[in-house]
Amino acid sequence: MAVKNIVLLGATGSIGESTLKVLRGHPDRLRLAGIAAHTRYEKLAEIAREFAVREVAIFDETAAEKARASGLFPPGTRIHSGPEGLLALATLPAADVVVMAVVGTLGLHPALAAIRARKALALASKEILVLAGKFVMAEAARLNVPILPLDSEHNAIFQCLHAEPQRQVDRLILTASGGRFRDSSAEEMRNVTPEQALQHPNWSMGPKITIDSSTMANKGLELIEARWLFDIPQERIDIVVHPQSIIHSLVQFIDGSILAQLSPPSMTFAIQHCLFYPGREQGVVPTLDFAQVFRLDIRPPDLDRFPCLRLARAASAAAGVAPAVFNAANEVAVAAFLKNQIPFLGIPAVIEHTLAAISAGEPENLDAVLAADAEARCRAAEHLSAVAV
Ligand code: MG
Numbered sequence: 001m002a003v004k005n006i007v008l009l010g011a012t013g014s015i016g017e018s019t020l021k022v023l024r025g026h027p028d029r030l031r032l033a034g035i036a037a038h039t040r041y042e043k044l045a046e047i048a049r050e051f052a053v054r055e056v057a058i059f060d061e062t063a064a065e066k067a068r069a070s071g072l073f074p075p076g077t078r079i080h081s082g083p084e085g086l087l088a089l090a091t092l093p094a095a096d097v098v099v100m101a102v103v104g105t106l107g108l109h110p111a112l113a114a115i116r117a118r119k120a121l122a123l124a125s126k127e128i129l130v131l132a133g134k135f136v137m138a139e140a141a142r143l144n145v146p147i148l149p150l151d152s153e154h155n156a157i158f159q160c161l162h163a164e165p166q167r168q169v170d171r172l173i174l175t176a177s178g179g180r181f182r183d184s185s186a187e188e189m190r191n192v193t194p195e196q197a198l199q200h201p202n203w204s205m206g207p208k209i210t211i212d213s214s215t216m217a218n219k220g221l222e223l224i225e226a227r228w229l230f231d232i233p234q235e236r237i238d239i240v241v242h243p244q245s246i247i248h249s250l251v252q253f254i255d256g257s258i259l260a261q262l263s264p265p266s267m268t269f270a271i272q273h274c275l276f277y278p279g280r281e282q283g284v285v286p287t288l289d290f291a292q293v294f295r296l297d298i299r300p301p302d303l304d305r306f307p308c309l310r311l312a313r314a315a316s317a318a319a320g321v322a323p324a325v326f327n328a329a330n331e332v333a334v335a336a337f338l339k340n341q342i343p344f345l346g347i348p349a350v351i352e353h354t355l356a357a358i359s360a361g362e363p364e365n366l367d368a369v370l371a372a373d374a375e376a377r378c379r380a381a382e383h384l385s386a387v388a389v
Helices: 014-025 041-051 061-070 084-089 110-118 126-144 152-161 186-190 208-214 216-227 268-276 307-318 322-338 346-357 366-387
Strands: 004-009 030-037 057-058 079-083 097-100 120-123 148-149 171-178 237-241 249-251 257-260
Touching: 004 014, 004 084, 004 110, 004 171, 004 268, 014 030, 014 041, 014 268, 030 079, 030 084, 041 057, 041 061, 041 237, 041 307, 041 346, 057 061, 057 084, 061 079, 061 084, 084 097, 097 268, 110 120, 110 126, 110 237, 120 268, 126 152, 126 237, 126 322, 126 366, 148 322, 152 216, 152 257, 152 268, 171 208, 171 216, 171 346, 208 216, 208 322, 208 346, 216 237, 216 257, 216 322, 216 346, 237 257, 257 322, 307 346, 346 366
Parallel strands: 004 030, 004 097, 030 057, 057 079, 097 120, 120 148, 171 237
Antiparallel strands: 171 249, 249 257
């Protein structure tokens, strides 16, 4: 069977780690052709040595300089850097699948470049579709390039849809763990510290997404992401809290039947599905154990305690640049919260203020979206002092 060449952008993050786990399990089927990271070049060098990777990109120029001087990479390694470095990796001639797992919207241009180079795009960075879903999906459709959903919820929906005709789909049901504070009172949530918010009950992930999970902004971003990936209006996408993170999402068809995808909470299932799609291979971590008693609880989310969810839905309904504004304001607010500049509940306050400050026109092109994104970041930053601790 043919070997698939994989390029992994965001190799040192948690998705990167899970992707490497899948690659280790299938050395004869999957080959790592290129890797990229933001700054952590020592870890990148370890990966380069383990997988004999010769094409490497480090986004941060200073870190890239250190990497070149370090002697840590195998002889003959090409070390690219900056935004051009990510583009070089995303369009690497040898690549069959590009795994996009860089934090935030940094991956937007590399994602578009990968699509234009006709690479299958396994998309983990949800912010890319939240920011520019209209343009990214249009480009993929125009060039007939598959976008493979790597986020566990969207991958679950992708598996359940199984190419059923659109008209047969009634609703998508996204599951949410509910995050660290799903059972906390409104009063307790007032005094949440970054240290507390960074502890996720089920998933081990990077700081940005862990905070997003604790505010449930993550599920809001996923709602918007699902809207673009599956071309379904937001009012037909439900969100339910499922604390065990075993049902990764569900699809309800027009006849009332519901299909769900289940697996233990490990990203390797979704990643492996993307890498071998449309085929399947042996998994790399233990499966669900039906000899054990386990529970699958479902309950509706509390929009009062998790206003980010309500704001994300409002942004999705407003459409135009509103989702991009939501995302930008959230990124600014989360960064400020992590630096102890604003309280936990300051995050939705900053988002709400920023959404109200920017009119949600329909963007004519990518530049209009990027301008709205930049303006939102300014407005959000200005508002930080108003909610400061
Ligand atoms: Mg997810």
